[in-house]
Structure formats: structure tokens, C-alpha cells
Amino acid sequence: MEGVQLNLISKDRLDKMASMEKIRMILDEVKSGKIVVLESGLTPEEEAKLIELTMLEIDHENFVGIEVESYPQKSKGFFDKLFGKSKGRLTVIGPANRLKTLQKRDDLITALVQLGEG
């Protein structure tokens, strides 16, 4: 059966993983053609690291990068800024040749997943 595998990864599992472990897992899944949905997403620093590592792994033939979408952080109050730890929000990541974002607002992500090569 032709299809695209979608991995929905729970917050509980993500919380147990170190940043680099998460990023490595995401990149490995995406490079093998899967779409990854993270329940609690990534922190902004992890998102930047994911982009950085993605750039290191791009090649001309097989992997041209990722499509990644998450909601913006909600603006935080003064005490949250002082003491709060920045948390990610739901994030969708896939290979750039398979996942296309059609629409994105602060509370909605509409994505199109293509079968086969995009």
C-alpha cells in the first residue's frame, strides 16, 4: 500500500529525551521520508539547532531539507520571562519534497502531504 508514515510523538516521550537526541531522532525519521508530529514541540533553541543540523545534511540528490511548522510562542508576562522555561508548541516536520504548508496562523497549521516524490 502506498502511503506516508506519520509519527505522532507524545510530550512524555519527548520530555525524556535530551535536545540532541530529539533532533537526531527527528532528522533520521524525516530523512527516511516520514512526517513527524511533536506534541510539545521544540524550544526556539532546538528549532535553530534543527535547522543548523539540517543544513549539514543536505545533499543535491536525496535530501533538500525539511518543512517545519510550529505555532509562535504565546507572549509571556514579566514573571514568566524571569522564571519560566521556554516550552515548544505542537510542531510538524517532514521532508521538504513531501510536506508543504498551505496555511499557517497563530492557531492553525494546514499542511499537504504528498505521496511519492514531490
Next chain:
Amino acid sequence: MGLIFRIRKKFGFLFKWFFKKDRMKIGIYGPPNAGKTTLANRILRDWTGDVMGSVSNVPHETRRARLREGVRIEVDGKSVTLDIVDTPGLATKIDFHEFLKYGLPEEEAKRRAKEATEGVIEAIKWLDDLDGVLLVMDSTEDPFTQVNVTIVGNIEARGLPLLIVANKIDLPNASPARIKAAFPQHPVVPISALKGLNIDSLYKAIAERFG
């Protein structure tokens, strides 16, 4: 993340406030073709008579970060001296086929793609060494891109001042209001870096935000 590093990050803005630098290192960030180098050139031309680099309609024209030190901006009695870093456009994907559409030969397109990936890495690394960011967005485009969300998130996490520049307001379908609605927690200044429209408002905002 180490506890000391987290404390330093959380309270960094307080240290910055108490021990304000006389020179701020400001990064110009944004997606490819948002007009970052055009803006850098505009600022440098207006305040130093020089330019930062070449511009083109082919994405990823700027593939190495460029630093220009000691740019002094004076507006309404307020002044600020900036070290300006013009960064390569951030992207999550780079496909050399895109460059072929602009008429580049295949070898040059592949070389550009490779340099562009290195440029993105360099731009991300610069985030750790800045005192503030000018985030340039193309106001004819949807502002809710992952690149914009990631940059805003990183600047907020570091507690650095951020000024959003809604560029290309000279184009008919520009909508700076869409950018303001997308990122209401940050100041947004609509300009045309190419035509110089509203550029004085930007200088005023820079002096207030980074001065």
C-alpha cells in the same frame, strides 16, 4: 542545559540594562530575498557613505555574514553606535533546482546551494554573539514562516531587543498590518529599503530600541 547558562540567559537582559554597552552589535536577519542587504546598504549609505554588499533577485545572494563596525546613527538628539552584521537568509530547505529557474548553470547552482547551507549555519551561530536583532520581513509575504517564528523565539529566549522591519511597502500587495497582527508583542516599522520610504521612522526606532 546547564543551570548557570540558563540563569545567565534568563537574567542577561538585566545585566545588559545595568552595564549598557556603548556599542551594540546588531544582526540583520530574515528569510532569503526579504531585503536584508538592501537595508544594510541603505543604512550604511545614509550614515557612512559606504555599502555592505551586492544584491540580486536570485535567493541566497548573501552567503557569508558581513560585519561593519562603528555605524553611528543620530536622530532627534538620540544617538546609537552599531556594529551591523548582515547575515545570509535563513531557510529550512535549499534545493539547487530553484536556482536553475533563475538561469544559473547547474554547476553554479550546486555551488550556490552548498554555500547557502553554510551561510545558514553561520547566521544561526551569530545569534549567540549579538545584542539585538533587526528582523526583516517581506510585507508582501505571509509572515508566519518557520524562519520568522524561530528567529523571534530565539531572540525572546535570549532576552534581546528586537525590531521587526516590514520591508517592500512600495509594492502594491504589501501588508505591514499582517506582520503587526502576527507579532503584536514587538515593534514593527514599515519601510521600503529600496526606495527609502519611511526610513527616518526606522532610524528613530533603532535609536530608541538599541540606544
